[in-house]
Amino acid sequence: MRIVLGYRGTNVGKVLLELAVEHAKAFAGEVAILTSLPGGDHTSKDQIMEAEKNLETAKQFLDKFGIKNETHLLIRGNTPGEDIVAFAKETSCYEIIIGVKSRSKVGKMLFGSTAQYVILKANCPVVSVK
Numbered sequence: 001m002r003i004v005l006g007y008r009g010t011n012v013g014k015v016l017l018e019l020a021v022e023h024a025k026a027f028a029g030e031v032a033i034l035t036s037l038p039g040g041d042h043t044s045k046d047q048i049m050e051a052e053k054n055l056e057t058a059k060q061f062l063d064k065f066g067i068k069n070e071t072h073l074l075i076r077g078n079t080p081g082e083d084i085v086a087f088a089k090e091t092s093c094y095e096i097i098i099g100v101k102s103r104s105k106v107g108k109m110l111f112g113s114t115a116q117y118v119i120l121k122a123n124c125p126v127v128s129v130k
Helices: 011-028 045-064 080-090 107-110 114-119
Strands: 002-006 029-036 067-074 095-099 126-129
Touching: 002 011, 002 080, 011 045, 011 095, 011 126, 029 045, 029 107, 029 114, 045 067, 045 114, 067 080, 080 114, 095 114, 114 126
Parallel strands: 002 029, 002 095, 029 067, 095 126
Antiparallel strands: none
16 A cells, blocks of 8 residues: 655654554555655755755655655646645555645635645545644
């Protein structure tokens, strides 16, 4: 069973990793740790290096618990929500685990909501962590 973990390495990152460990152990699964960046002029070399560092930290965390995992840094010109949903579909995943960030209605309207997009568009269960 494949679990896709939408990961940015921010404040809820440790909780996401702990939940991924629990689910992978419970269902004898493997975890695909995914970070999405927009690419082009919107992504700097520093952002890519930081994303790679965060993915490596997450990989080491899962390795420590003996969880089979792989990292994916997607820079395909999509929004993070689009990338997560497309990747989950492409890899026939069983579940998506993502973090949610509280935003006002205006904030969601202006900036969108990755979690909202994933929850509405994914073709598999989505677990959200606050």
